Amino acid sequence: MEGDKVDPAEVSLVNKMIRLALKRTTSEIEVVRRDPNSPLFSVKTFEELCLKPELLMGVYGMGFNRPSTIQEKALPLMLAQPPQNLIAQSQSGTGKTAAFSLAVLSHVNSAHKWTQALCIAPTYELALQTGQVIEQMGKHCPEIKLAYALRGNKMVPGKPLQEQIVVGTPGTILDWCKKWKIIDLKKITLFVLDEADVMIATQGHRDQSIRIHRQLSKDCQMLFFSATFEEAVWKFAELIVPDANIIRLRREEETLDNIKQFYVFCGSKEEKFTFLCDLYGSMTVAQAMIFCRTCKTAAWLAANLTKEGHSIALLSGELTVMQRANIIQRFRDGKEKVLVTTNVCSRGIDVEQVSLVVNFDLPVDVDGKADNETYLHRIGRTGRFGKRGFAINMVDSDAGMDVIEQIEIHFGRKIQKLELENVEAIEKDLK
Numbered sequence: 001m002e003g004d005k006v007d008p009a010e011v012s013l014v015n016k017m018i019r020l021a022l023k024r025t026t027s028e029i030e031v032v033r034r035d036p037n038s039p040l041f042s043v044k045t046f047e048e049l050c051l052k053p054e055l056l057m058g059v060y061g062m063g064f065n066r067p068s069t070i071q072e073k074a075l076p077l078m079l080a081q082p083p084q085n086l087i088a089q090s091q092s093g094t095g096k097t098a099a100f101s102l103a104v105l106s107h108v109n110s111a112h113k114w115t116q117a118l119c120i121a122p123t124y125e126l127a128l129q130t131g132q133v134i135e136q137m138g139k140h141c142p143e144i145k146l147a148y149a150l151r152g153n154k155m156v157p158g159k160p161l162q163e164q165i166v167v168g169t170p171g172t173i174l175d176w177c178k179k180w181k182i183i184d185l186k187k188i189t190l191f192v193l194d195e196a197d198v199m200i201a202t203q204g205h206r207d208q209s210i211r212i213h214r215q216l217s218k219d220c221q222m223l224f225f226s227a228t229f230e231e232a233v234w235k236f237a238e239l240i241v242p243d244a245n246i247i248r249l250r251r252e253e254e255t256l257d258n259i260k261q262f263y264v265f266c267g268s269k270e271e272k273f274t275f276l277c278d279l280y281g282s283m284t285v286a287q288a289m290i291f292c293r294t295c296k297t298a299a300w301l302a303a304n305l306t307k308e309g310h311s312i313a314l315l316s317g318e319l320t321v322m323q324r325a326n327i328i329q330r331f332r333d334g335k336e337k338v339l340v341t342t343n344v345c346s347r348g349i350d351v352e353q354v355s356l357v358v359n360f361d362l363p364v365d366v367d368g369k370a371d372n373e374t375y376l377h378r379i380g381r382t383g384r385f386g387k388r389g390f391a392i393n394m395v396d397s398d399a400g401m402d403v404i405e406q407i408e409i410h411f412g413r414k415i416q417k418l419e420l421e422n423v424e425a426i427e428k429d430l431k
């Protein structure tokens with residue numbers, strides 16, 4: 001088990017803070033239509049969506065030239081008449097927020113002075129981020145107003161809101177609807193549930209979302225977004241979104257095709273450290289991430305590598321969101337070439353350009369068996385966009401060799417023993 005815990009909402013926020021541009025992706029998009037006979041529209045330009053000119057200006061003003069892969073398919077669906085429900089899943093940074101922001105802005109009728117669109121997000125900060133995107137995109141539509149249903153925002157009880165759009169967290173939204181009676185859920189015609197995977201990580205949020213959802217009218221359009229889609233998210237989606245169209249952007253790292261995997265036997269922590277020092281040249285040719293099992297080992301390793309004069313970034317659990325975002329930003333800018341972390345700390349955080357991943361500790365579950373999913377998450381960062389990546393697994397026991405074998409079997413890929421000449425070849429390849 002990992003040595004520390006990180007809140008998924010914080011991970012998501014860090015991603016948003018560090019993401020200034022669309023993530024490039026070569027992933028395949030998968031669309032499941034509710035009505036397989038109706039034609040599937042896809043747009044290559046924003047013009048094709050026949051948006052209000054002020055809204056189009058807002059989109060271009062944000063520097064968007066054309067729709068992202070997920071937007072190509074999701075936007076025509078979200079804007080279709082009669083309204084259609086959508087479940088969409090794609091990694092963070094692929095344009096989901098921008099997509100539903102556009103849908104929300106295009107949906108509301110500015111002549112109507114009541115709340116028509118409701119967007120719920122898991123935390124204060126995430127709701128704020130989303131609201132800001134909507135505000136920025138809608139900046140040429142001054143008659144469309146947005147309110148933040150967030151703790152601390154005091155409202156006059158019983159005086160209905162005039163803002164057409166409300167973005168907030170489930171608890172405050174419930175208060176605004178039930179306690180203060182300033183939003184009439186029956187008048188909501190578009191409901192967006194963002195970051196569903198983060199939402200369900202908190203039981204209270206999940207239940208509150210369901211309570212809000214229950215009060216909505218039958219023909220309210222539902223949009224449901226998630227960066228991941230494990231079983232629990234699907235279950236939640238089925239509750240919230242009846243008759244949904246589904247759009248999924250598969251993660252490109254679902255295959256390990258571009259990644260050369262090695263293992264090296266090092267009997268102790270110290271031996272691993274020495275080996276890493278030898279490898280340092282290769283690691284800094286491009287960029288490397290080193291995964292440790294616990295925060296303590298990560299801190300120990302980072303301190304020792306630093307003592308050797310290496311320039312290391314350490315991402316650990318006790319940092320604030322801002323500190324984490326700073327460290328990742330510096331790493332992404334190449335200020336440090338090596339990032340030491342634990343799986344928990346870096347899970348879901350987007351660090352691209354990594355060509356080498358080192359498993360200082362192999363990922364195992366509580367029973368000491370290979371944790372294949374974690375393995376994939378870790379090494380799946382390498383070898384993006386057709387470039388080759390490398391993974392080096394440090395093995396310190398016979399049990400570790402068993403784990404390597406289990407991983408080989410699971411993925412059907414060979415993990416080679418790392419020899420000196422491989423190190424040279426890796427270095428050459430990374431250049």
Ligand code: ADP
Pocket residue numbers: 019020021022023062063064065066067068071090091092093094095096097098099
């Ligand atoms: P997600 O919600 O999937 O994490 P976002 O909508 O936040 O993704 O988009 C990620 C980044 O890409 C943001 O900085 C956003 O401004 C930018 N972006 C979104 N759509 C486009 C587009 N069509 N063209 C260019 N940049 C875009």
